[in-house]
Each structure stands twice: as C-alpha cells, then as structure tokens.
Amino acid sequence: MEKIPQKKIHQYLRHDKKFPHVWCAGCSNGIVLGSTIRAIAQLDYKKDDIAMVSGIGCSSRMPVYVDFNTLHSLHGRAIAYATGIKMYKPEMKVIVVTGDGDATAIGGNHFIHAARRNLDLTVILINNNIYGMTGGQFSPTTPIGARATTSMYGNIDPTFDICRLAKGSGATFVARTSAFHAQEAQNFIRAGLQHKGFSVIEIVSACPVIYGRLNRKGDASKMMLWMKENVIPVKAYEKLPDDKKEDKITRGILVQEERQEYTEAYENLMQSLKPEAGDK
C-alpha cells in the first residue's frame, strides 16, 4: 500500500474553525472520514469536481469538514438532492454520506429508487444500528432484542440487511466492511467511486456512547474488537457451521456488475432526439 502524504490528505479538509468535530469520543465516523479522504486522495480527484451530500444525523455532519461542494440536506433526502446534482452535472463525482436511519427508514424510498435507476452515486452508509443524533432510538438496522431509548424492553422490529436491500433494488456495486477494517473501507470506497453506476458501501460502525452503553457492549475499543471478530469475509462466513453464523456479519464486495447508468441513458435519449444532418 502506497503511503499518502499528510499534506495531500489535509488539502481536502476545511481548516478554518471546522475542527474539532462534533462526533463523540470513540465514534467511528472519523475513521470513515479518514478512509473516504484517503480514497479520494489516491484517485487524485479535484476538489471542485466533488459534491458531498448528506441528510441528517451524526454521519451526515461529515460534509462540513471537507473542502468540496457540500450540501447538508434534509433527513432522509440526501440521495434525492444528490440525484438533482448528478442529473444536471453528470461530470461531477457525487458522494452521499448517510446513516442507517437516514438512508433506510425515512430515506428508504429514495435509496431503492436511485439503486433501481443505477444513477452514478457513491453512497457511503455508516451503520451504527441506532439513531445517534436524536439520542438513541432504534433504527431499521437495530438487531432484534437490542435496547434503544424507544425499545428499552428489547427491539421487536425485524432488521434490514442494507446490502441485500441495495442488491434487490438494483445497485450495481455493493460492498460491506467495518470501521475496524479502515483500510478495506478505503479500498471499497475507492472502488465504489470508480464504479459507473449506483454504489453502496456499508460500513458497520460503533456508537459506544449510546448503542454500546445501552447494550453493554463495552467501551469503544471493545466494540472495535467485536467488529474485528464478527465482521468476517464472505468466504470465511460460508465455511462456518450454521449455528455459528448467527451473530456474524459478512464483509467484502457483494455485488459488482455492469448495467446502463442513468445519466448515460438520458444522454443517449437526448442524442436520439437530435435532428439528423439533412433533416429539415
């Protein structure tokens, strides 16, 4: 792995008054920010060419720290705002940073339809299994039985598998890893950015301050170790006996395929409507 000079990474950050960030100690969001920036640095993208869009929530505070064209939109709507930017300026790299609640509860409709269109967006979905910013209510990815401030007797709502949801909706690049596997996260984000089409990179993350505390997961380092041991490669998962599979989460590139991208399809449509030479 080539080493990226600090200077190169720092140029993508906003220096004036934007740090320290709002995230709690032990939160994984900073790690994901680091992976994202390093992926972008490796690809040498120009700052002007990138739009970073987010919705509402802890993860969605990321755009304020990065020196791109940044949009902190409404709860659940990041992908819809990003759709407007991408459709009008297909040449821009549009990155969506979102959380599990933001993308799959209130924003579920936009998530599945952008995937269906195969619009060229890169969605970095930080999954901490809880609504952090509003104080710890259960989200569509909170495991059954887990405690949240609105499920103090144990959550009874079945859980979304975000990657399966993305795949089923037509996303053409779907990958999952965890904040512990920061290097892999960086690689997947890079691959997602290079992929032409709708890409989703789910990053299992730790919220030690709320989720961890309510569910007795230990401090941030213990949650990191949990991710290390339980977020395992797909192949290793398949070899496990069924009774061991239950608590494990797979990581790896789960979908990678080619399908016509939406802005390209629209460009083709426009070309087909142009009067041909000689036509009157």
Next chain:
Amino acid sequence: MVKEKTRNTVLMQGNEAIARGTLDAGLDFFAGYPITPSTEIAELCSRELPKRGGKFIQMEDEIASISAIIGASLAGAKTMTATSGPGFSLMTEGIGFAKMTETPCVVVNVMRGGPSTGSPTKPSQADIMQSRWGNHGDAPAIVLYPNSVKESYELAIRAMNLAEKYRTCVVLLSDEVLGHMRETIELPDLSKIKILKRIQPSIPPEWYKHYPENPKYPMPMASFGEGYRYHVTGLAHDSNGFPTNLGSEVQSMSVRLQKKIVNNIDDIVQIESFQMDDAKIAIFAAGITSRAAKEAVVMARRKGVKVGMLRPLTIWPFPDRAVKKYLGDKKAVIVPELNEGQLSNELKRVMGGIWNYDIRKTKNIIEIQKFSGQLITPDEILATIKEVK
C-alpha cells in the same frame, strides 16, 4: 408543440402555458411526480426538455422531486416542479429548505379541492394559506396567481425570474379550471421576453460568501463545480454557510430572509385594478374567480351600478398598500373565493385599522364562498352586488 414559424397565435391549455413559459424562461431541469390536475406540466416538460438539452426526471415522490430540483439548482440549473394540493403539502419541508438556503426554484401548485385527497378534478383556491405558511418556521413567500392562459405563460416566466433574482423558492398557483382551460394566446417574440440569467460571482473564490451581509438583488450565486466551494445547510448558518448557534448570527440570518422580500415589495407585488376609479363597491378576487368577478363588474356597470375589481397577481407578499389605497374608501368589498375565507381574512387583517371591527363583517366585507368544487358565477356576484345597500 407548434413550430417556431407559427408560434405567434396558439391555442393552449393553462398547464401547457406554464410549461411553455418556464421553458421560454430557460428551464434546465424538471423533477416531478404525477398528480391531477397538474400532470400536463410534467408531460410537456418530459417531451420538450430532452430535445433542448435540459433534464427531466420523474421521481419516486413529491419530496424527492423538490429535493432533486434544489440539488440541480445548486449545480446551476434553472429548475421547476409542478404538483397539486397533497403533493404540495409533501413538498413544504423542501420549500422551507430552499428558502433557508436561498436556492432558486419554482414550485407550481395547480390547486384542487381538499383537504386530503379531496376532489382531484375540481377547482379550489384553498391553498392560498398553505402556499404562504406551509413551511415550518418564519419565512416570507413569493406566490403568484394568474387568471388566464396568457397570464399563466407570463407569470411562469416571472416566477422563474423572481426565483433567480431573490434566490428563493417562488410558488406559482393555478387551479384546476385554469390549468385545463384552453384559450388562444399570442406568444411574444422570444427575443422580447425579459429573462434573468443567473449572475455568477466575479470575485476570486476565496472572497466568495454564499450569504453576503449586504446583498444587492439580483444576487450572484456560484454553482457547484465551478471553483467556488461552499457549504449549504438547512441549519441556521453564518455568512459562509456553516452551522451556527450564535444568537446574533441566527437572528441576522432570519432578518435577512425577511428583508430581501419586504424591502422589495414594490418590485414583487403586481395588482390589476379594473374600473376602480369611480367605484362605490369593489370586488377583491384572484385567479379563476376574478374572471367571474370581472364579468359581474361589466354586467353591473351596464345597469348603472358603480362597481370595480381589484385583483392581486401576487398573492404573497399580500398587496397591503394597494388594498388600503383602492379599497379603503369603498362602501363594501365583495370577496368571492373557492375556500372558507383565506383571502377575505387577509383583507380583514389589512383593513382592520381603517374599518370598524364590529360592522366590517356584516356590512363592509361581503364574502361569497364556495367549496363544493363548483365555480362562483358572475350572476351570483351580481346578486350580491344588488344586496349592497
């Protein structure tokens, strides 16, 4: 669509005229979700935009539609969406965001009967208050309301221009009858239409403030991807666009949103006064109802009754000054409308200081209200005129 050669005189529908108007005003991007009775606007845009290099996208819902047009507007596009009552309700959070972040866009609301699903194929004027107060929090609104196919075309252009000029979300109201009615209109020469192009900043990027302290309108606005990187958030923000909790900054941001509309009321407000000079009785009406009102004025004049009509083309900001000037000395003001008093209540607010509170409802302001999905007829207004003693 008509060819350029024969474009002068054409028969078209109100909805079609709105689409034509915005297209002629330089519409680059339309995102929408089908809803009766606004759908023809989306249909026409879907046919025209790809031919002109513009973008059309049918989104998964109204919330997505308003979100997409705000995103596209930040990327530099002139944008519009069109909807009707229930869809407009869904869009209001986004409209608030556009106002808060000062992002130009136009939302067309072809009003239908409500509340809820109501009467999709029947006209209504019951979104006058929703168009003003739909978003949470304090924010002024610019809302236009034509009364003919020709004016639908003209105000569509004006809505686009005002959105760009004041960097805000402008609402264009219409109603089911106006939207589906066909009239022959004379389309102006494209070169003679005043179209406002978005002004790009001319200063170096490091000097650029997305929310300058003392803006002049039209205010320059940088687009995403053009070298001016800035932050946009629906949170209370400082002049650079970054979130702030500092009381003074939050307050000045709110004042700024108010001021840019309030200080430019003369530029924004348009009214039509018809036979008002010697009128003893006035009719105050907007949109489709004003056509019946005009007819009633003509009928009454024939009988020697001195009646006039005042019509706001700009519903919000409410034409307070014109209302006081034209209606203050009238014996009675008749307010016909297809709702339960949204315009007349506003009139009472303005006239409160001039007229005696106790008698104004019974004597001075006479309301004709219909919310059955039927229009108010000239005869009904005439009958009311006759009742004024």
